[in-house]
């Protein structure tokens with residue numbers, strides 16, 4: 592998701608640039624000023640509460656702002672991203688924005704600052720006042736709005752500087768020049784947005800095959816916990832010895848071991864365009880862990896895929912794999928195969944539910960050969976990719 596906040600003094604040109612950015616990236620535009628003016632025009636209770644404050648050039652309460660933003664966000668559940676204009680305007684609102692985006696399992700991509708001197712802002716606003724018809728475009732009110740900006744809004748910049756999300760742009764060039772500079776920043780930041788995929792499905796559903804196809808297509812780092820663990824067993828490391836004993840019983844390896852391995856692989860791929868996880872998360876606890884691991888690198892899950900296949904077909908495939916080079920130690924006995932399938936049903940289904948509730952789950956039919964399955968995956972994956980970037 593692309594989430595942008597436009598920041599700057601009144602008159603800096605946020606409204607003008609917003610229109611161009613919104614259209615280019617198909618974002619839902621949230622201008623708190625516009626929404627408040629609409630509320631006043633419609634004579635709502637909220638508008639009534641805001642009217643006298645706006646007309647005096649003050650800032651409307653954070654309680655009112657959170658209400659209007661939340662309403663706008665929840666009424667656009669399929670938005671590819673949001674463009675905030677005139678918000679956040681206080682420290683409290685910066686925290687509110689964090690919380691609202693967290694609730695949507697996303698985060699702010701960048702805060703773009705249109706840098707214009709107070710003198711220039713005053714000049715532009717006085718000029719706009721001749722035609723705008725806005726009740727807060729009078730000299731006294733404008734001066735108060737600029738004072739509020741200096742005292743309450745400008746310090747919010749530090750919040751975003753600390754997070755590396757603050758990007759200043761000279762706001763005094765032509766509209767096109769400023770827009771070009773803003774687009775350069777947006778595109779650079781977009782390239783840093785990771786596309787993270789989770790592949791779910793029963794053992795034998797074809798997750799590994801499809802994961803590799805997705806990894807190739809989107810240049811993702813493929814992280815299969817099964818293969819990482821197999822590698823530890825091959826190296827006969829301390830972890831490998833522990834894992835082998837667990838595997839031989841057909842059980843699931845402890846979270847501590849898996850977390851360490853995944854974290855190691857994430858850290859050793861700082862240039863990745865995203866990660867594709869296979870065999871993890873396997874439990875609800877691991878789903879939370881993965882959210883935490885990705886949050887540490889300012890990222891989140893973009894897309895989860897559940898490949899479904901009838902049980903008999905799964906047993907046949909695992910049994911056949913047990914007779915090839917690709918076999919895992921747990922493919923060898925029918926009783927172990929059945930035990931893993933049972934365990935999967937009991938533990939992994941809540942994970943499917945977890946992602947379904949977040950609206951990030953796509954279910955595909957896993958019957959047929961790998962090319963058939965891939966043809967069903969391509970389109971939803973492409974959609975999720977476009978949505979993420």
Ligand code: AMP
Nearest residue numbers: 623624625645649650651656677678680
């Ligand atoms: P704007 O159209 O962004 O210049 O906003 C016009 C007026 O609406 C401001 O002077 C404030 O009184 C009020 N307002 C808009 N956004 C906010 C906000 N995020 N927090 C508090 N007041 C706001």
